[in-house]
Amino acid sequence: MKLKPLADRVIVKLVEAEETTKGGIILAGAAKEKPEVAEVLAVGPGGMVDGKEVVMTVKVGDKVITSKYAGTQVKLDGEEVTIVRQNDILAIVE
Amino acid sequence: MKLKPLADRVIVKLVEAEETTKGGIILAGAAKEKPEVAEVLAVGPGGMVDGKEVVMTVKVGDKVITSKYAGTQVKLDGEEVTIVRQNDILAIVE
Amino acid sequence: MKLKPLADRVIVKLVEAEETTKGGIILAGAAKEKPEVAEVLAVGPGGMVDGKEVVMTVKVGDKVITSKYAGTQVKLDGEEVTIVRQNDILAIVE
Amino acid sequence: MKLKPLADRVIVKLVEAEETTKGGIILAGAAKEKPEVAEVLAVGPGGMVDGKEVVMTVKVGDKVITSKYAGTQVKLDGEEVTIVRQNDILAIVE
């Protein structure tokens, strides 16, 4: 069972705080608030969104940083994922 | 008797919480708030909406996740349905 | 005496609650608030509205569901009608 | 002395409450608030307004219903008139 995002939407899953720290990237104050580095689980098809052509540039497996508070949280097979618009993804962690 | 949605609107009906849990997908906090997995009952024709061409990509029978609070609730032959814009549908559950 | 709506406006008249119940469609909480199934009395010509081409798709006699709170109420020969934009009409009741 | 409206603006003058009642059209609650049936006194030239082509469809002498609270009130030779945009005119009373 999986979620297939529509339009310019992307499904991401927060990377655990431990892992994030290991990778050396944590958000400011991450010890207190939840970190916002996430892994891309699924990518929408893009295309015309709100009358504008959107090309998807992130891909499944990318580690990304998203805008705080962006997106809708959904529980998938017991795991919490977030559905964001690609435009809410700020950067890819390499 | 049925509702025929206009433009980019889609009529959805929330899937019962029991069923959702069986399918393994529930929204965060769904035990407390109402789940937002819904089944598509009817799909508008799309076309020019607010001066922008909209192609409908969901179809009747799709299980979908919608933005929280999106849409207008209507009672249809005793059942409560919600009328949303396609743009408020975030993902299809497969 | 009648009202001729301009641009993308549509004049609707709420269908009485009794009638609505008979038809089997009432809005959630309709017993407490006023129902929003309405009959179309007049349809504007459409055309360029706010720089966008609008084609009118509802017609006189259609039973429709409108967005809550949309439109301006006017008393016409003692009857209360509402002037809405076509975009505030969500669905046609068939 | 008269006012020549610019762009998509229209000058209207509220029709007296007495007259309105005779005509059978009053706004809901009109006994308490001022009625909003008005007569068109002058019509702007239309043309490009905010980058959009506007064609004027109302004409001098039309009885119209405007959005509540729309426009700017001006006293002209002792009479109060209102300057509205054509888009704030909802319908023509025939």
Added chain:
Amino acid sequence: MKLKPLADRVIVKLVEAEETTKGGIILAGAAKEKPEVAEVLAVGPGGMVDGKEVVMTVKVGDKVITSKYAGTQVKLDGEEVTIVRQNDILAIVE
């Protein structure tokens, strides 16, 4: 010394209340608030403003009515003038 307005801006100077009354045009409540009939002192060149072509249709010497509260007040050689966008000019007084 003078001000040369940019883009779609227009410099106007309120006509004295005495003069306004003589001309027979005063704004509602003008005895209490400042009148808003003004004379055009300078007109910007128009052209592309915010990506939209603006043609200037008012000219120096026009008596105009502006939106209330529109514009920025500036003192010029001891006289107070107001800089408005042409779009805030509602009508020309003839």
Added chain:
Amino acid sequence: MKLKPLADRVIVKLVEAEETTKGGIILAGAAKEKPEVAEVLAVGPGGMVDGKEVVMTVKVGDKVITSKYAGTQVKLDGEEVTIVRQNDILAIVE
């Protein structure tokens, strides 16, 4: 050391109140609030800004009047300058 403004931005420096008074132009209430006549120190290249072509029409040395509260203040070699968008410049003082 200097600042090179980007896009449609312009760097201005408020002209001293004394000087402004000599020139005969002060903003209403300027004795109490800071005057808003400023000299242009640097002009951005213009070009596509927010998807719209912007042509720069002010030049270094122009005395200008800006919208109140517009812009960001920066200290440059001990002097306070303001970075505004060209669109916040209302008029040139000649």
Added chain:
Amino acid sequence: MKLKPLADRVIVKLVEAEETTKGGIILAGAAKEKPEVAEVLAVGPGGMVDGKEVVMTVKVGDKVITSKYAGTQVKLDGEEVTIVRQNDILAIVE
């Protein structure tokens, strides 16, 4: 490990207050609030952003001044960086 900004985003790192003072540029009140001169660490590819073509004009190593409060702060290998849109960069310090 590094961050690769998407679309029109730029990663900047605030230049230390000491260094800023040496360079002679500090923001008004910088002694009390954090300075906003920053160095560009990475630049997104630009391209179509929100339906508008964006060309990136800043480059890695540029010292820039950004809008106050713009952007999202992220900790990268122990250093705090900020992800802003290019449009939030006001000027380049030369």
